[in-house]
Each structure stands twice: as structure tokens, then as C-alpha cells.
Amino acid sequence: xxxxxxxxxxxxxxxxxxxxxxxxxxxxxxxxxxxxxxxxxxxxxxxxxxxxxxxxxxxxxxxxxxxxxxxxxxxxxxxxxxxxxxxxxxxxxxxxxxxxxxxxxxxxxxxxxxxxxxxxxxxxxxxxxxxxxxxxxxxxxxxxxxxxxxxxxxxxxxxxxxxxxxxxxxxxxxxxxxxxxxxxxxxxxxxxxxxxxxxxxxxxxxxxxxxxxxxxxxxxxxxxxxxxxxxxxxxxxxxxxxxxxxxxxxxxxxxxxxxxxxxxxxxxxxxxxxxxxxxxxxxxxxxxxxxxxxxxxxxxxxxxxxxxxxxxxxxxxxxxxxxxxxxxxxxxxxxxxxxxxxxxxxxxxxxxxxxxxxxxxxxxxxxxxxxxxxxxxxxxxxxxxxxxxxxxxxxxxxxxxxxxxxxxxxxxxxxxxxxxxxxxxxx
Amino acid sequence: xxxxxxxxxxxxxxxxxxxxxxxxxxxxxxxxxxxxxxxxxxxxxxxxxxxxxxxxxxxxxxxxxxxxxxxxxxxxxxxxxxxxxxxxxxxxxxxxxxxxxxxxxxxxxxxxxxxxxxxxxxxxxxxxxxxxxxxxxxxxxxxxxxxxxxxxxxxxxxxxxxxxxxxxxxxxxxxxxxxxxxxxxxxxxxxxxxxxxxxxxxxxxxxxxxxxxxxxxxxxxxxxxxxxxxxxxxxxxxxxxxxxxxxxxxxxxxxxxxxxxxxxxxxxxxxxxxxxxxxxxxxxxxxxxxxxxxxxxxxxxxxxxxxxxxxxx
Numbered sequence: 001x002x003x004x005x006x007x008x009x010x011x012x013x014x015x016x017x018x019x020x021x022x023x024x025x026x027x028x029x030x031x032x033x034x035x036x037x038x039x040x041x042x043x044x045x046x047x048x049x050x051x052x053x054x055x056x057x058x059x060x061x062x063x064x065x066x067x068x069x070x071x072x073x074x075x076x077x078x079x080x081x082x083x084x085x086x087x088x089x090x091x092x093x094x095x096x097x098x099x100x101x102x103x104x105x106x107x108x109x110x111x112x113x114x115x116x117x118x119x120x121x122x123x124x125x126x127x128x129x130x131x132x133x134x135x136x137x138x139x140x141x142x143x144x145x146x147x148x149x150x151x152x153x154x155x156x157x158x159x160x161x162x163x164x165x166x167x168x169x170x171x172x173x174x175x176x177x178x179x180x181x182x183x184x185x186x187x188x189x190x191x192x193x194x195x196x197x198x199x200x201x202x203x204x205x206x207x208x209x210x211x212x213x214x215x216x217x218x219x220x221x222x223x224x225x226x227x228x229x230x231x232x233x234x235x236x237x238x239x240x241x242x243x244x245x246x247x248x249x250x251x252x253x254x255x256x257x258x259x260x261x262x263x264x265x266x267x268x269x270x271x272x273x274x275x276x277x278x279x280x281x282x283x284x285x286x287x288x289x290x291x292x293x294x295x296x297x298x299x300x301x302x303x304x305x306x307x308x309x310x311x312x313x314x315x316x317x318x319x320x321x322x323x324x325x326x327x328x329x330x331x332x333x334x335x336x337x338x339x340x341x342x343x344x345x346x347x348x349x350x351x352x353x354x355x356x357x358x359x360x361x362x363x364x365x366x367x368x369x370x371x372x373x374x375x376x377x378x379x380x381x382x383x384x385x386x387x388x389x390x391x392x393x394x395x396x397x398x399x400x401x402x403x404x405x406x407x408x409x410x411x412x413x414x415x416x417x418x419x420x421x422x423x424x425x426x427x
Numbered sequence: 428x429x430x431x432x433x434x435x436x437x438x439x440x441x442x443x444x445x446x447x448x449x450x451x452x453x454x455x456x457x458x459x460x461x462x463x464x465x466x467x468x469x470x471x472x473x474x475x476x477x478x479x480x481x482x483x484x485x486x487x488x489x490x491x492x493x494x495x496x497x498x499x500x501x502x503x504x505x506x507x508x509x510x511x512x513x514x515x516x517x518x519x520x521x522x523x524x525x526x527x528x529x530x531x532x533x534x535x536x537x538x539x540x541x542x543x544x545x546x547x548x549x550x551x552x553x554x555x556x557x558x559x560x561x562x563x564x565x566x567x568x569x570x571x572x573x574x575x576x577x578x579x580x581x582x583x584x585x586x587x588x589x590x591x592x593x594x595x596x597x598x599x600x601x602x603x604x605x606x607x608x609x610x611x612x613x614x615x616x617x618x619x620x621x622x623x624x625x626x627x628x629x630x631x632x633x634x635x636x637x638x639x640x641x642x643x644x645x646x647x648x649x650x651x652x653x654x655x656x657x658x659x660x661x662x663x664x665x666x667x668x669x670x671x672x673x674x675x676x677x678x679x680x681x682x683x684x685x686x687x688x689x690x691x692x693x694x695x696x697x698x699x700x701x702x703x704x705x706x707x708x709x710x711x712x713x714x715x716x717x718x719x720x721x722x723x724x725x726x727x728x729x730x731x732x733x734x735x736x737x738x739x740x
Binding site for chain 1: 581660661709
């Protein structure tokens with residue numbers, strides 16, 4: 001496509017600027033004073049309703065806890081910080097509208113917090129057009145794949161490609177070489193299918209069967225005969241309310257006889273009690289966890305501090321309601337992202353929306369985050385070119401009704417070649 | 428078209444929307460652009476439902492056809508916004524025509540179920556071809572694919588004016604259709620199909636034509652949405668997007684030309700406002716609709732027409 005973009009900017013902007021200018025003239029002295037003390041406003045795109053609501057509830061609690069710690073520590077550049085939460089209904093259309101609302105109506109300095117991939121992908125174009133930093137907490141590969149834009153970054157959580165790839169060495173060495181994958185037949189499941197199949201092959205293992213379950217399915221028994229008898233490991237990533245049925249029916253299928261090893265992603269059971277009736281079949285099985293839900297024996301002081309600050313007990317439930325299970329494996333990302341924002345704004349000498357580009361450049365210049373109060377999940381490596389963080393992953397085993405860590409990946413397990421260099425793109 | 432108060436009202440609305448472009452705060456400026464695009468969809472729905480009496484629960488199929496025709500062309504074939512809009516228009520119309528050939532053999536509840544099932548099949552097709560559509564996650568439309576000649580649809584001002592132009596054309600064509608003999612035959616089908624048949628009109632062809640025009644509107648809207656907001660995803664082809672235009676039309680007034688726009692506008696801001704004050708915003712929206720059905724079952728403009736503004740088309 002050629003041709004110079006045509007815009008009608010002068011007409012509309014001239015009028016708006018004229019109106020704004022008159023007001024601004026009168027307010028100059030006050031603004032200069034206010035600039036140094038006005039709160040920094042962070043827009044939080046929250047899945048308060050919709051399919052992501054259980055995640056959203058804990059994302060809000062975690063971000064609020066981080067905000068309290070941040071402000072008690074002096075805020076950002078000496079300025080207090082506010083978070084403006086806005087519900088996106090876990091919907092991509094509404095997501096884009098929320099980015100708009102937070103930026104142009106709530107006057108937020110940047111936007112953060114989105115989890116579900118379709119909401120991120122639906123919202124990121126608008127963030128790019130508005131030229132507002134958009135820091136997602138999604139674990140999707142969409143950022144590092146290069147499909148988004150310079151304004152979208154994911155510094156608080158490892159992406160799914162890295163997570164899945166990091167699991168393959170443990171699975172092939174400890175659980176078995178012949179894997180059958182059972183996954184939902186949409187993009188999330190396809191990511192697991194593609195990344196894990198390749199990662200297992202690289203480890204000398206083999207995915208011998210891929211069973212895609214249509215998203216409308218509510219019963220799974222008829223799929224289980226497709227599991228080859230030589231299967232050593234079943235890798236499952238079912239999500240949503242049907243996961244309880246899935247596990248129950250899988251248990252009924254194998255009965256009390258021998259079964260393959262089970263390996264799953266905790267995404268299936270975030271906000272769900274591992275001791276729920278029907279999940280007994282998971283005893284002895286393994287899970288990926290970004291951050292172990294149950295407090296481990298070797299928990300660091302930062303982990304202990306974080307858990308207490310957010311209000312999570314040693315079993316991964318709310319301290320005020322043991323039945324309210326946290327989305328612990330993911331929610332740390334909002335905490336850590338908030339502290340990345342702090343460091344980026346301070347490094348950039350951020351004073352106001354005119355400096356938004358400097359925030360992106362400051363984050364791109366970051367290379368690693370040490371484990372500490374700002375990064376309780378563990379140390380991370382940040383790739384400024386791909387806008388993606390890499391961290392340590394945990395593999396836990398269900399033992400005695402708890403998830404006990406049996407392995408932690410190395411940072412290198414999750415590395416893969418860059419697929420994009422956002423720093424070469426224009427703002 | 429004779430210049431009368433009905434035409435003046437519609438031209439007045441267009442003038443107000445154009446004036447809004449120059450004075451609106453940024454947030455509402457983009458919102459109204461979005462609402463105008465969605466109102467085209469609702470107008471299309473209204474042609475089938477409000478004027479012809481075809482209560483479809485499958486219009487997301489037509490909206491999705493336009494959305495993906497434009498989106499996939501831009502994403503996979505370096506298509507531009509011009510080809511995308513034409514492809515979206517054609518896709519919506521063709522899919523509606525093809526669906527109509529089957530679905531119009533039924534009526535009433537059966538028609539609702541058949542259209543719902545076809546739309547669900549369309550939604551699952553998007554997921555099934557995930558390697559092209561990226562399924563539920565969706566695709567970001569590349570910048571080059573959002574160029575309409577030299578107009579950049581990712582620019583706020585250009586987007587508003589292009590949305591306005593499409594909306595204005597859709598509104599005026601809708602007005603012309605509503606006041607034309609063809610429009611009156613559509614209304615006759617809605618009111619009494621058997622009597623219309625007795626008068627010599629073929630209900631099947633009239634309804635097929637109405638459904639096809641409805642599909643053209645829906646496809647154009649879907650394509651415009653993808654190109655203007657840079658995203659095409661399966662959720663935009665889900666059953667929710669079959670229900671939304673029905674709600675817009677019911678709220679604004681079925682069988683009125685401006686009703687779909689008014690419904691889309693009010694529904695957008697109702698959700699926007701309610702979601703900022705309560706988690707239970709869906710309850711608020713639902714309660715508002717229940718009250719509407721109880722006290723103004725013909726929608727806002729339908730009620731106004733009943734109570735005096737009989738000239739309202």
C-alpha cells in the first residue's frame with residue numbers, strides 16, 4: 001500500500017486546542033505546582049465480570065496490595081500512585097473501549113493488567129493508536145510473537161511458549177517419553193499443542209496423540225478411547241467449568257487400574273480447590289505452576305511478605321475465606337508489573353503523558369529483575385526486543401491434598417530465539 | 428426524495444453527528460464512531476426484523492462474514508480497506524442470501540432456531556480454521572490493511588468521518604427503502620403474510636430480498652469494525668452479537684429508521700455507565716430492558732410514533 005496518510009487533524013484539533021488553550025492559560029501556575037504532587041494514575045483493565053472474573057478478583061486484590069506497598073515506599077518519583085480499575089467483561093470489544101476510557105477519560109498515565117489473550121489482542125491496537133503504554137499480565141505468546149505493537153509489553157510474567165518449553169525436559173526425564181495431549185480446540189489449546197510437541201521432540205520424546213476437544217463439549221468420555229495404550233504421560237490443559245467433569249470422567253475411564261502419568265497446567269484449576277470432590281484422581285499427578293499456590297518449605301522472605309500483603313494463607317486461599325482460592329500461579333504478575341512501572345517511570349524521569357514514550361524506552365532498556373520484594377515470584381530476564389519477561393517455573397505434585405514443588409526450571413529452559421524486534425518499530 | 432419533516436429529522440441527525448466531530452471530547456468521539464458502525468449493523472437487523480418481521484437469532488453470521496472477509500484479506504492477502512469493505516459487503520449479502528434460501532422455508536420459532544444454529548456453525552467454523560483465524564484469540568489487522576486509499580482508518584479523525592460517511596449512506600438508503608413501495612411490501616409481509624400473498628406478492632422473494640439487504644448492512648458493518656478498530660476475533664461472531672442488534676432495535680424502536688442508532692447509543696452508554704458504578708452492570712442492563720418491554724414494548728421511537736409522531740418512518 002502506498003500513499004500518504006490523510007488526516008483531518010487540524011480542523012478538529014484546532015477547535016479543541018483553542019478551547020483547551022484558554023483554560024490552560026489561566027491555570028499555568030497551578031499546573032506547574034500540581035505536576036510534582038499530582039498522583040500518577042494507572043489504569044487497570046480488569047476482568048471483573050465474564051469468564052475471567054475469578055482471575056480478575058485476585059488480580060484486583062494483588063494490584064491493590066502492591067499499590068499499598070508502593071505508596072508506603074514513597075510512590076513513584078515521590079508522587080502518590082492511584083489505580084483506576086475498569087471492568088472489561090473479559091470481552092475484546094469492551095477491552096478496547098476500556099483502554100480508551102482509562103486513557104482519554106480517566107486520564108491515566110498508562111494501562112496495565114489484562115490477562116485473557118483475546119482481550120489483549122483486541123485492545124492492543126487501540127493502545128498503539130492512543131500511544132499509551134499497555135503492560136499486560138497475560139502469559140500469552142502474542143507479545144513476543146510480534147503480532148502487537150511497540151506500546152504493548154509483558155514484563156511481569158513468562159509467556160506460554162516459554163512455560164511449555166520449560167516443562168519438556170522434566171516430563172521427558174521423569175514422567176515418560178510418549179505423551180498424549182488433551183487440549184481445548186481453540187487458540188489457547190493450539191499454543192500448548194504446537195509448543196509442547198516441538199519441545200518434546202527436542203528432548204527426544206514424542207507426542208503420540210493429540211486429542212482436541214471442541215469448546216462446546218461438556219462430556220469427555222467418548223474421547224478417552226483415542227488415548228493410545230502405550231501412552232506414558234497424559235498432558236491436559238482443559239479449562240473452564242468442564243474441568244471437574246473432565247477429571248472425574250478420566251478417573252472413571254481408568255478406574256483403579258494402572259494409568260499413565262498425568263501432567264497438567266494449573267490454569268485448569270486456578271481458583272479451584274485441589275481437594276474438591278471429584279478431583280481425587282489427580283492425586284500423585286504433576287502441574288505447572290507459575291508460582292506455587294501452597295507455601296513451600298523453602299519459601300523466601302519476599303514470598304512470605306507478598307503472601308501476607310495480598311491476604312493469602314499457606315494453602316493458597318484468602319485469609320478471610322478458606323473457600324476462596326487464589327489464582328496464585330498468575331496474579332503475581334500484576335504485583336511485579338506495578339514495580340516495573342515504578343522503576344521505568346523513575347528511570348525515565350516521568351512527569352506526565354508527554355513522557356509516555358520514555359516509559360516504553362526505559363522498559364526496553366531493562367535486562368533483568370532480581371528476586372526481591374518487587375519480584376517475589378523469582379528473578380527474571382527481560383528481553384527488550386521482544387518486550388517479554390522470562391522467569392523460573394515450578395512443577396508441583398499433588399501429595400496429601402497439597403501441591404508440593406518437585407522441580408524448578410532453569411531460566412535457560414524457557415529461552416527461544418527472538419521472533420520480533422519491537423525496538424526497530426516506530427512509535 | 429421530497430424534503431419533508433421526516434427527511435429533515437434524519438438530515439438533522441446527520442448534521443448533529445458531523446458537528447459532534449468538531450467538538451466532542453476524545454473519549455466520546457471514538458465511542459460515537461464505534462456506535463455509528465454498530466448502528467449500521469442494527470439498521471440491517473431492523474430491515475429484517477423491524478420491517479419484515481423476520482426474528483433472526485443468527486445475524487452474527489453476517490456480521491462475522493463481513494468481519495472476517497475484510498480481516499482475513501488484510502491479514503493474509505495484503506488487502507486494503509477498500510477491498511475489505513467491498514468484500515465484507517459482498518460476504519454479508521451472499522451469506523444472508525444463501526442462508527435465506529434454507530431458513531426462509533421456516534417461520535417463527537423454527538426460523539429463530541435455524542438461524543441460531545447456522546450462526547453457531549459459523550462461529551465454530553472460525554474456531555475450526557484457527558490456523559487462519561487464530562480462533563478465539565483473533566487477529567490484529569495490519570496497518571497497511573487499514574488504509575482506504577490515502578485515508579488511514581487508524582487515525583481518530585479519519586475513522587470518525589469514514590464511519591460517519593458509511594452511517595449516513597446506510598441511514599439514507601434505509602430511509603428511502605422504508606418509504607419506497609418495496610419497504611411497504613416488507614411491512615405488509617410483517618403484518619399479514621397471507622393477505623400480501625393474496626395481493627400477488629411472493630412472500631419468499633420479498634423476505635429473501637429483505638434478508639439479503641440486511642446481510643449487506645451487517646457485512647459492511649463487520650468489515651468496517653475490523654478495519655476501523657484493527658481486530659477480528661471469534662467473540663465478535665458469537666451468539667452475543669446476534670442478540671445485541673436485537674436489543675438495540677427493541678430499545679430504539681423496531682421498524683423505525685433512527686431507532687437502531689438510538690438503541691445502540693443508549694445501550695452503549697448504559698453499559699459504560701453501569702459498569703463504572705457496579706459489578707452487576709449486566710443486571711442493570713437486563714432490568715432496563717425488562718422495564719422497556721413492560722412499559723414501552725415498541726421501543727422509544729415506536730412509542731413516540733404511537734403517541735403522536737405518526738409521520739416517523
